[in-house]
Amino acid sequence: MALQNQLLIGNRRATSGFGDCSSFLPGKPSGTRAQRLATRRSLLLWGARANLDASGGFGTDLFTETRAAGGGVKTENRLENVFGSFDGGMVKESKRTLEFVKYQGIGNDFIMVNNLDFSEPIITAAEAVRLCDRHLGIGGDGVIFVMRDGEDYQMRIYNSDGSEPEMCGNGIRCFAKYLADLEQASAPRSYKVLTLAGHMILELREDGQVCVDMGPPILEAPQIPTKLAPQGEVVKAPLDVDGKTWLMTCVSMGNPHAITFGQEGGEGLNVDALPLEQIGPLFEHHEVFPARTNTEFVEVFSRNHLKMRVWERGAGATQACGTGACAVVVAAVKEGRAERRCTVDLPGGPLEIEWRESDNHIYMTGPAKRVFQGTVVLEN
């Protein structure tokens, strides 16, 4: 039944300080949690009575709201007037809704969820899959949870297939923009963010770009993980996929990447010509990658200009992959194809990557943008 003539009851917080996103980001609730819940309960009861009195019959939906303190999920208790039901009366049903903001980094797009008051993601992996669906949901390559880590922050993420990766390069730039929007902070501003791949340092620059210290690459085969070698680095290792022998270099940026510049005895790749949807899953699920893998196909324009396409673990062919671009530069240096500073072109745009000799860390610089915001029903 359509939600028209709605009465919205409850403590919808409006914070100052998040520009046009202020209506959905949690403010500081006052009173104890018990007091707040009691107030809301009485508001709900009052609202239900008021609306029943006012509506006086068919044609009016009653919509009340309870809300988890400080979080982005709430439960709407709807009393819907169902015309034609067995008693013509009110049917109660409960729907959980989620407030979100959509961000993108060179076309790699994420549903950002304010998870600041909770220590675990407030939606399930299965719900994330539905939200990421481009036809049935909001659409996205993943869902990112903005969480606290003491005075700092923590990022958790679900891929669009519901798996949880350790790290996401484009996502963490979006994370920086989200926090800056939340705090109405102006650049330059830096954040320390804990991920399942360790701490990352994010610098929001005055030109609007975000530079991330992605830490050192991991090159030891068992830690990537890959079975392409029992130990040590994996550089130009042959791997048979789709009847061809590809030369693979493997790098972990906290999450696993397998990079190829072409096939054994072959010429350089023309990445635009690759049947990614066909070959991507064969790499992702190959037995030599026990945790599955992201796969990058790379074309070399010069010693500091590369072009790549990616098949992402858990997300398929995306417009861009930040950790992938970092891994590609490490692989290009290891194979002697490029310098440590490169522009990497991806379908969604370029990233600037530097693998710094002085600290062995990789620095990724690129944009991140807010796209839209909204509220979505989690259950159908």
Ligand SMILES: N[C@@H](CCC[C@H](N)C(=O)O)C(=O)O
């Ligand atoms: N697109 C991301 C990587 C997201 C995680 C990846 N799909 C995985 O499972 O490792 C990026 O920008 O790094």
